[in-house]
Amino acid sequence: MPRADYQTSLPGYQSQQYLNRQAQRESNARSYPRRIPIAIREAKGVFITDTDGNQYFDCLAGAGTLALGHNHPVAIAAMREVLDSSLPLHTLDLTTPVKDQFVEELFASLPAGFARNARIQFCGPTGADATEAAVKLVKTATGRRSMLSFHGGYHGMTHGALSLTGNLAPKQQVANLMPEVHFLPYPYNYRCPFGIGGEFGHRLSSHYIEHILTDPESGITPPAGMILEIVQGEGGAIPAPDRWVREIRRITRDRGIPLIVDEIQTGWGRTGKLYAFEHAGIVPDVVLLSKAIGGSLPLSVVLYHKDLDQWSPGAHAGTFRGNQMAMAAGLATLRYIQDFGLVDRAQELADRLMGHLRQLQGDSRCIGEVRGRGLMVGVEIVNTEATASDLGSYPAHPLLARRIQSECLSRGLILELGGRHGSVVRFLPPLIVTAEQLDQICERFAAALKAAEGLMSAQLAEVS
Numbered sequence: 001m002p003r004a005d006y007q008t009s010l011p012g013y014q015s016q017q018y019l020n021r022q023a024q025r026e027s028n029a030r031s032y033p034r035r036i037p038i039a040i041r042e043a044k045g046v047f048i049t050d051t052d053g054n055q056y057f058d059c060l061a062g063a064g065t066l067a068l069g070h071n072h073p074v075a076i077a078a079m080r081e082v083l084d085s086s087l088p089l090h091t092l093d094l095t096t097p098v099k100d101q102f103v104e105e106l107f108a109s110l111p112a113g114f115a116r117n118a119r120i121q122f123c124g125p126t127g128a129d130a131t132e133a134a135v136k137l138v139k140t141a142t143g144r145r146s147m148l149s150f151h152g153g154y155h156g157m158t159h160g161a162l163s164l165t166g167n168l169a170p171k172q173q174v175a176n177l178m179p180e181v182h183f184l185p186y187p188y189n190y191r192c193p194f195g196i197g198g199e200f201g202h203r204l205s206s207h208y209i210e211h212i213l214t215d216p217e218s219g220i221t222p223p224a225g226m227i228l229e230i231v232q233g234e235g236g237a238i239p240a241p242d243r244w245v246r247e248i249r250r251i252t253r254d255r256g257i258p259l260i261v262d263e264i265q266t267g268w269g270r271t272g273k274l275y276a277f278e279h280a281g282i283v284p285d286v287v288l289l290s291k292a293i294g295g296s297l298p299l300s301v302v303l304y305h306k307d308l309d310q311w312s313p314g315a316h317a318g319t320f321r322g323n324q325m326a327m328a329a330g331l332a333t334l335r336y337i338q339d340f341g342l343v344d345r346a347q348e349l350a351d352r353l354m355g356h357l358r359q360l361q362g363d364s365r366c367i368g369e370v371r372g373r374g375l376m377v378g379v380e381i382v383n384t385e386a387t388a389s390d391l392g393s394y395p396a397h398p399l400l401a402r403r404i405q406s407e408c409l410s411r412g413l414i415l416e417l418g419g420r421h422g423s424v425v426r427f428l429p430p431l432i433v434t435a436e437q438l439d440q441i442c443e444r445f446a447a448a449l450k451a452a453e454g455l456m457s458a459q460l461a462e463v464s
């Protein structure tokens with residue numbers, strides 16, 4: 001179990017040597033090491049250990065990738081089996097018994113209404129390539145050119161995927177992103193774009209979306225597709241209400257707009273359903289999957305309705321689409337999730353986690369909202385010294401959020417930030433986390449929060 005009482009400040013001596021070399025050699029675009037300044041020596045389950053021997057609860061879990069945590073025995077055994085079997089490790093998109101079984105069980109895991117008519121495209125190994133493929137797919141099938149996305153949405157960092165992403169920071173320096181992408185209001189209750197919130201807020205959002213898609217002078221040409229996260233991940237763990245999702249499905253279906261549900265982060269149980277779109281009981285036209293499906297190795301796919309299958313042979317290609325070890329590890333992961341009821345368990349654990357965090361919210365002055373779905377939870381850090389909006393929400397407090405993150409790290413807890421101004425502390429533990437571990441995680445978070453708040457108040461007092 002990680003020590004909660006670090007004597008030395010982080011990074012430790014060994015980590016610092018690695019970090020120095022990393023800083024000298026690696027790109028200025030590197031990101032995580034800046035906020036999580038450690039070098040990792042080993043990892044198992046929910047724990048990672050740095051090169052100085054410090055152990056941490058890993059609630060980042062490869063940005064929500066590691067459904068079974070690090071180095072789970074079933075994933076490792078599946079990889080070993082492939083290594084020992086003489087299977088080719090590289091197959092482009094040629095088929096093998098491992099791939100065939102992966103597709104078989106992946107289809108069986110999907111709601112019948114979707115699986116019945118589904119086709120699958122294996123993509124280059126990252127989520128962003130699944131986004132790219134989906135855009136090309138729907139543009140080809142509809143012959144249209146514009147795309148719809150949502151404020152706060154995240155779909156990857158390649159040129160096209162970045163065009164569909166809300167966050168301005170990585171877009172600002174990059175000229176000529178994909179044109180004709182229109183951003184729509186997501187039902188973000190705490191900062192409702194209509195200043196209303198609640199049921200009315202999300203009804204206004206769907207009403208507005210329907211209106212602009214009907215108005216012949218909206219400036220938006222008939223869209224080739226709409227891309228949507230059912231729970232926005234990088235955007236700050238924002239769950240869309242089921243009713244709103246159903247409305248969006250109705251609106252897009254009525255207008256023949258393919259609905260692309262990006263399940264890259266939510267897929268395979270994270271939200272308390274195997275697929276997040278199942279919460280609302282909708283059937284999307286296109287589903288993007290990556291992260292968990294490779295059992296910790298890179299793999300991404302696009303699943304879609306066969307009517308959209310109008311692109312030509314080779315229309316989307318890529319050298320690394322045949323990662324056999326990833327398919328085997330992914331299949332083992334899926335079986336484990338299903339056999340051990342990890343999806344329902346994620347919901348139960350989420351209730352416990354949310355319970356702890358809501359209690360903390362009551363005792364703290366800096367938590368604006370605790371929200372999420374399943375084990376995809378966010379705590380929005382706000383500045384209650386500032387004036388609240390008419391809606392009662394306070395401005396983001398990115399500085400304090402950063403401080404909390406670093407206080408967590410020094411207490412053996414890795415958490416990532418996301419959301420507007422990076423002010424949402426995100427909890428993405430692996431689905432195998434135990435209730436007791438979650439309790440310890442929350443204890444550490446509570447201590448870090450208290451310390452960070454104390455430090456901020458002291459700094460403010462010094463200035464005034």
Ligand SMILES: Cc1ncc(COP(=O)(O)O)c(C=O)c1O
Binds near residue numbers: 063233264290
């Ligand atoms: C919802 C969503 N879509 C797409 C991506 C991009 O995936 P990748 O980083 O593998 O390209 C991510 C990554 O975090 C994601 O969360």
